[in-house]
Amino acid sequence: MNWPALIVFILLFALVTVVGFVAARWRRADLNHINEWGLAGRRFGTVVTWFLLGGDMYTAYTFIAVPALVFGAGAIGFFALPYTLMVYPFVYVIFPRLWSVSHKHGYVTASDFVRGRYDSGLLALVVAITGILATMPYIALQLLGIQVVIAAMGFTSTGLVGDLPLIIAFVILAAFTYTSGLRAPALIAVVKDLLVYIVIIAAVIVIPIQLGGYGHIFAAIPREKLLLKPPAGGNIGVYSAYVTLALGSSFALFLYPHAVNGLLSASGRKIIKRNMALLPAYSLVLALIAFLGYVAVASGVQHDPAFSGWFKQYGADFAVPALLLHSFPAWFAGVGFATIAIGALVPAAIMSIAASNLFTRNIYKEYLKPGATPAQEAGTAKLVSLVVKLGALAFVLVLPGKYAIQLQLLGGVWIIQTLPAVVIGLYTRWLHRWALVLGWLAGMLLGTGMVAAQHFKTSIYPLHVGDLTVPGYAALYSLPVNIGIAIFLTLILRALKSPEGLDQTISTDYEYDTE
Numbered sequence: 001m002n003w004p005a006l007i008v009f010i011l012l013f014a015l016v017t018v019v020g021f022v023a024a025r026w027r028r029a030d031l032n033h034i035n036e037w038g039l040a041g042r043r044f045g046t047v048v049t050w051f052l053l054g055g056d057m058y059t060a061y062t063f064i065a066v067p068a069l070v071f072g073a074g075a076i077g078f079f080a081l082p083y084t085l086m087v088y089p090f091v092y093v094i095f096p097r098l099w100s101v102s103h104k105h106g107y108v109t110a111s112d113f114v115r116g117r118y119d120s121g122l123l124a125l126v127v128a129i130t131g132i133l134a135t136m137p138y139i140a141l142q143l144l145g146i147q148v149v150i151a152a153m154g155f156t157s158t159g160l161v162g163d164l165p166l167i168i169a170f171v172i173l174a175a176f177t178y179t180s181g182l183r184a185p186a187l188i189a190v191v192k193d194l195l196v197y198i199v200i201i202a203a204v205i206v207i208p209i210q211l212g213g214y215g216h217i218f219a220a221i222p223r224e225k226l227l228l229k230p231p232a233g234g235n236i237g238v239y240s241a242y243v244t245l246a247l248g249s250s251f252a253l254f255l256y257p258h259a260v261n262g263l264l265s266a267s268g269r270k271i272i273k274r275n276m277a278l279l280p281a282y283s284l285v286l287a288l289i290a291f292l293g294y295v296a297v298a299s300g301v302q303h304d305p306a307f308s309g310w311f312k313q314y315g316a317d318f319a320v321p322a323l324l325l326h327s328f329p330a331w332f333a334g335v336g337f338a339t340i341a342i343g344a345l346v347p348a349a350i351m352s353i354a355a356s357n358l359f360t361r362n363i364y365k366e367y368l369k370p371g372a373t374p375a376q377e378a379g380t381a382k383l384v385s386l387v388v389k390l391g392a393l394a395f396v397l398v399l400p401g402k403y404a405i406q407l408q409l410l411g412g413v414w415i416i417q418t419l420p421a422v423v424i425g426l427y428t429r430w431l432h433r434w435a436l437v438l439g440w441l442a443g444m445l446l447g448t449g450m451v452a453a454q455h456f457k458t459s460i461y462p463l464h465v466g467d468l469t470v471p472g473y474a475a476l477y478s479l480p481v482n483i484g485i486a487i488f489l490t491l492i493l494r495a496l497k498s499p500e501g502l503d504q505t506i507s508t509d510y511e512y513d514t515e
Helices: 003-025 034-042 046-057 060-073 075-105 110-118 121-152 159-180 183-211 214-219 238-255 257-264 269-278 280-299 305-327 330-368 374-398 401-422 433-453 474-495 507-511
Strands: 460-465 468-473
Touching (some): 003 159, 003 183, 034 257, 034 330, 034 374, 046 257, 046 269, 060 075, 060 121, 060 280, 060 305, 060 330, 075 110, 075 269, 075 280, 110 121, 110 330, 110 401, 121 159, 121 305, 121 330, 121 401, 121 433, 159 183, 159 330, 159 374, 183 214, 183 280, 183 330, 214 280, 238 460, 238 468, 257 330, 269 280, 280 305, 330 374, 401 433, 401 474, 433 460, 433 474, 460 474, 468 474
Antiparallel strands (some): 460 468
């Protein structure tokens, strides 16, 4: 047991636990209303929204998985940088419209908007189910991140004793989310981000000095990991994989329910635009986090006998914890481990809130209890958030971690299928509601089939175009099929004069602001 690391870890974890419960009294309001519990009353300004979205998007698994990908596969892992830069102009242009129409009509989820825009409970239902399915493995991955750092501190027992720290972390997460709603992760995100900057700045200064400088680090990296492998033999290879991963991920990221939840909690559409200008600061941090994968290779931690058992169990995911233990005093390694664990609590809380909002508004209220009062809505959302987290915990404890990773690969493929209904719907209602449902179904089946054809080991599918093979992100390959079918069927349904329902919105709703 690494006692110095563990003590620091516990102290910092206790700090954010207190912050999580105190958040219930921050900007005090009636938390028995889903608008207050799940969206914090839509009152977050520029600074709080910046911390919230940063904590929401840059998760514990980012801290673990991005450098792990660079550590294991090399330069392809840096696809996360262009995608996080491309996504912000996309959101800057499009998503203030979602905020405006949602604020004007009291929509809490993207499915609420779809329901009002297309007058289709079915289309809203499939968008909600897709969001919940894509979110669940994402939460499980956050718990996996906590599991890795707990192991790094010396918890080697199996069974209940070995799982007890993770269960305690889950109970804390469930308790402050239930009592404080979105206010808790918003406040904790401030602590989390400060810790992230401290750890990363220390890592990129101290460790290179120990290793002889940046030149020595890059000199120690095999050439095949520094550069993308050139195309050969009619196969574009990792070039097309890199580009499509970056582009597809940028389209998908802010369609996730937790991202939408963070955006809708802002106090105005201008807050969203300011944050899209400011959030690229996190991309700089992400670049440094990814660089740690190369640093881990250069440090040789994978050859250290002290870590061989952990690398065998967790693979490349143990690269950053091993690097922290190898390069820093135990107490500072504890700061790093706490940063990763707290970085799991923030997005896990927001994700569970977003999933529970979807269930409550678009399943419970739509189909199970149409006359639900605001208090019943909020009560159901709180209970469902507990169930969601419990399901993620059971997933991590009972099943191998690879299943959570495989489902997360599918999550991006699934969530992008909601783009036609949500994003295109923000500009035009021309696409028919039934055509959107069938387009969604085709995209889901095709995208899932592509990943299944790779035995769920990767979301990169080798598309054959004549004699040319173009490996690419299954999400991006399935999306045009989704849109194409929606357009084709819309033409047919319009010719048949199929009923299109009543649009609850008007054009001015999409430019509405409180200022």
